[in-house]
Amino acid sequence: MRGPTFWRSRSLQPLKPYVCGDCVSRLGLRRSSQNAVAGSNDAAKSWDEQAQKTRAGDRKSLLTILEERGYVKDLAGDRNALDKLLTDKRIGAYSGIDPTAPSLHLGHLLPMMVLFWMYIHGHKAVSIIGGATAKIGDPTGRLISRQEMDRNTRSSNLVSLHNCVRGMWKSVERYAERHGYPKDKAWSKSIQNNSVWLGKLNIIDFLSDAGTVARMGAMLGRDTVKNKMAQGDGMSYAEFTYPLLQAYDWWHLYQSGVQVQIGGSDQYGNIVAGIDLIKHLTPRPSTSPETKQLSGPFGLTVPLLTTAAGAKFGKSAGNAIWLDKTMTSPFELYGFLVRSADADVERYLKLFTFLPLEHIAAVMAEHEADPSQRKAQHLLAREVVDLVHGTEEAQNTQNQHTFSRRPNLQSLQAEAENSKDCLNRLYLPQSLVQGKQPARILYHAGLAKSNSDGTRMVNSGGAYIGSQTSEQEAATEGELKFRSLKGVTSSVITEMMEKSNVLVLRTGKWNVKLVEVISDAEFEQKGLSAPGWEEFKEARDASSS
Known part of the structure; x- marks a missing residue:
């Protein structure tokens, strides 16, 4: 039988700092060290496997x-x-x-x-x-x-x-x-x-x-x-x-x-x-x-990074572009990057993102087909803002730039398709939209925390719906025009959906959701969910039984 030893227990109170060796197993004090050893062994094994793949030319x-x-x-x-x-x-x-x-x-x-x-x-x-x-x-x-x-x-x-x-x-x-x-x-x-x-x-x-x-x-x-x-x-x-x-x-x-x-x-x-x-x-x-x-x-x-014009990268009008959002806003950072020259953008995508080289090459091929769209520059700007400030900030900033350019529905859909992990594009089943009041649709789209929160937004004038203007109303045909949801009825939304199955909803200045309405069957087939969907299904199933 082993003699008593003493172990300091980090989990015990200061008045009881020690525990004898016979109690170690009961209190599980060895478990953390055993887990650490096992984890270390697993890490070493994984490292060796990756090294072998590299040496074999598979990685x-x-x-x-x-x-x-x-x-x-x-x-x-x-x-x-x-x-x-x-x-x-x-x-x-x-x-x-x-x-x-x-x-x-x-x-x-x-x-x-x-x-x-x-x-x-x-x-x-x-x-x-x-x-x-x-x-x-x-x-x-x-x-x-x-x-x-x-x-x-x-x-x-x-x-x-x-x-x-x-x-x-x-x-x-x-x-x-x-x-x-x-x-x-x-x-x-x-x-x-x-x-x-x-x-x-x-x-x-x-x-x-x-x-x-x-x-x-x-x-x-x-x-x-x-x-x-x-x-x-x-x-x-x-x-x-x-x-x-x-x-x-x-x-x-x-x-x-x-x-x-x-x-x-x-x-x-x-x-x-x-x-x-x-x-x-x-x-x-x-x-x-x-x-x-x-x-x-x-x-x-690393190389000294200059633009194709010879200017030092990271400077705007002689001033540094800071990574603290209180010194350079995400909007300014995005704008600086989206102005990158065509001759520089591919190099910047390789240097400042984790995007695979194959993906960058594909984007550059699309960009070269129509440089005026600045598709590569917008990807660069979004990725860097994502890297520095996070996905939500990147999405909001992209929305700000999108709506500062007075977009139409087609351009919004194209940007949503091209944006990796896009947060502002979603599907809703027809039953959560058709015949529903705007406040409830805001809740189902994730723009409001609840139906009552959606009602508050609508009544305060902080929620909007986008519709395409006619050629007579705007210089650009199909340009999106936002109107307040206050006073908008479910029948108005139904009428809008007869023209298109896509709704553009907005709360505040830049929080935009591109909502594509699909059938309930397709929604379930895709394995999707939305706020209030489970409750709707329970009520539907209860009424049919």
Whole structure:
């Protein structure tokens, strides 16, 4: 019989923090650890199966996917070794952002997309917010030093940026699931602030570790240093050491398995500095060259994204397009993207969406047949707003743009057909529409929470129905004209349905539903449901029995 041991139980109250080993099984304290081991084994087995498919050529490698979509400008390290590493081993990758502003902007999205792709393929993803390095400011590519930020502004930016990144990750997980990448328990991500470790770093330790690796000749030969010294306002010692601080970030993360750093095209020099530091500080056991190579650090830079006209992507009239909706509204973000040039839109679809390349190619073929419809641009705009702000926001924003262009019924139907996971198109059975009052139809269409809520909307003038105008009434034949549902009777709706089986309902400014009315039999055959449908069937069956 085993002797008593002691386990700390997280589920017990503070006054009873321990439980003896004989009670462990009864309280189920081992179960969570057993489940964790089983889950870990399942994840490892699944990873090995996917790796075998990749090695057999039945599945594209992650690096191949990134290359085909245009994410890779330069690699720091051997390409084949990185390809093998990403296939064989679940590793960590990171990209960093300094809180020089309270929000991410569109330019940040490109390196983050690489991180998102790595995450949904099972690698650990780390977003670093440079709470410490922001005090210095990255001089890369700058001739004029960044204006010093006061402590309160920096702290405020740090909190806002953290919330922005956290919200982005939540939205990305939902977006990935809609594109066939359901969240896996083995996926791992974190948001970290480098002031946690850099703030504790002793200056002597820093100089003895990082300072001895950095060679003055190489550092003085960097373009950033030469250009800022010769053409700019000079370079401070703090700016000069920025690459070493970034390198130390990576060294800290590398010790927990983060082998890949992702950055913009201008970050290649800083990434190489990190690789040099890691190789200098890593113990060198007598292992095979291949093992040593696969355990080392790698860097990946994304291309500098410019438009076909040479302008920097993510800027509108010189201003950044922010990913915080309080700084750049979803409507403005959608509008910026829908104005993308024909020469740019295919590349943007590959870079800023999870859409399969085959789908993008098909959309581009349709777009090239009639570029005036800007079908590819609208798809890009919807997908990016979906990625950043969520599906509902994307649908509402698309509706705003649609109705700002005074559409007709045909254009609405076409957009509904072309929109993936369209929320504003639905079917209703004839029995829930024919002869029913507008308030009840609003409820059945999901535009009102109940019949009484629908009645309130109608009486307050907040609900509308669209009808096509005649050629005499509008410059564009068939243009939709909305009228208030207040005063509209069931007979008026029945009369409208004699002309078309499609109703266009709206509540508020932009919440639109395109309702196609079909027979009850077809509705049931499609396996569909709607608010109030089950209650209607029960009443119908009861009356017939």
